[in-house]
Amino acid sequence: MIRSRHLHPGPPRGPREARLGGVPLTVLVGVTGVGKSTALAALRGADPAARVLPDRRQITDDVMILPLAGRAVTDRAERFALTARYRQLHPGGMAHALGTLSADLDHWGGHLIFDGLRGLEEVEYAAATFPAWRFVALNAPDGVRVRRLLGRADGFDRLAGGDGSDLRAELGRLPGVGEVFTPAELDALAALAAEGYDPADVLAKTAIVVTERQHYDPDAASAFLRTLPPRRALVLDTVALGPGQVAAAIRAWA
Template identity: 60%
Template sequence: MLPGLSGAARDRWLPLAEQPLLVLVGVTGVGKSTALSALGSLTLLPDRREVTDAVMILPQAGGPVSDREERFALTARYRELHHGGMAQALGSLYADPSRWSGGLVFDGLRGQEEVEYAARQFPHWRFVSLHAPDVVRVRRLLGRADSFDRVGTQSSQSFQPPDLGAALATLGGAAEVFTQAELAEIAALEAQGFVTTDILAKARIVVSERCNYDPQAARRVLNALPAGRCLDLDTSLLSPEEVARAIRAWLPGAERPSTDEQEAGGANR
């Protein structure tokens, strides 16, 4: 995929702004990978990480950046200049139809500003909104082996794991994201065999992401769209199979989700 084109290439390549994209919306740990498994008949575009690296990270940092908090800072700086954020970046791209054609899926958009921009500027796009409680997201991050899920930590042979309860209580921004009961629930993960520093790192990821993207604000925007443009699913209430079934049923040409699936998953719009 390339940014804006001119001349003959413009006639041959597909402007994503005009394509009927299916866009996944949700922050880390809400189950987007499960949703993607339900969309095997569609074509997955380069994901958010790849577009972020090419459009936002490399031009600013001059090279790859793996630390999540540093990436959040760089993408926030990009959004100061481009208020549509990832939606604006994606909508500026063109796709080679010899490689990217048919039903196209993008993973994914986050936050109110991106969703508002996408819904307003690209009327052909439809959205699957996935969400889960933040404590559930921390637990899911601990259960997956993704090298991308890391933040800077102290490296020293003499480093001692922190007191988890105290570290969570003083984690910047945690009080705005988690209740005291939720912080205690996260601290209790230590007794389940999870490594103290890993728990703290995953909690920091969730807090950092919530400081940059408000998932509830994004949901409010999407759920106000006309019927048929958004499917809203709470993945903490649905099994992976139910998530997949609800998405398949919602796609054009399929039967609508059952009443039970709609009630479990949230507002089907």
């Protein structure tokens, strides 16, 4: 059950409720550490009437994971596995889950924001199935994402793994790491320990980025969004653009 009495699974229950799939919705698209919080603040600033829906984490917990696992799950790797199973059952994954919810429009208003979708499958499904939705995609290189994760204190950012005692070797042993980082990039990540970062934390954050990339391809998602009409999709590089420039671009587009 969604932890909001103004949003629930299933069909509308009253005349002022509507399926989210049929109402205008601005959707942030991006993997962990690309700068969605900045974009969310910009969207709120551009439209004071905008309302932010429960985020991806909460809907994942309540609609996707709890029905499958029967319990709360905090380990990122296990969560990725469960959400992958949900996508097997329901093409579109999070986009499907979000579109099937019903919202009380008297509470939420007419301009809703959701944070967010990830990967090609979700955005293709959302764009094709929900024509009222618009998308703001944010991108950043994977090494930058690791650094950003190291700079935030979020207890959710954890994965079971090594202790970082031999950081470079442990980074190289992460499953699938060679498909995401080059040896030189792994050297640079290992060097973060010399900058004062906890080696175990570097290892954990790198594992999050690698595991997430195994399930969601942000480059493919952005390439697809660039094929949509400009009024439906905006794609931004959060390294080339600083926070103020990101905010300005979103305000101009909105």
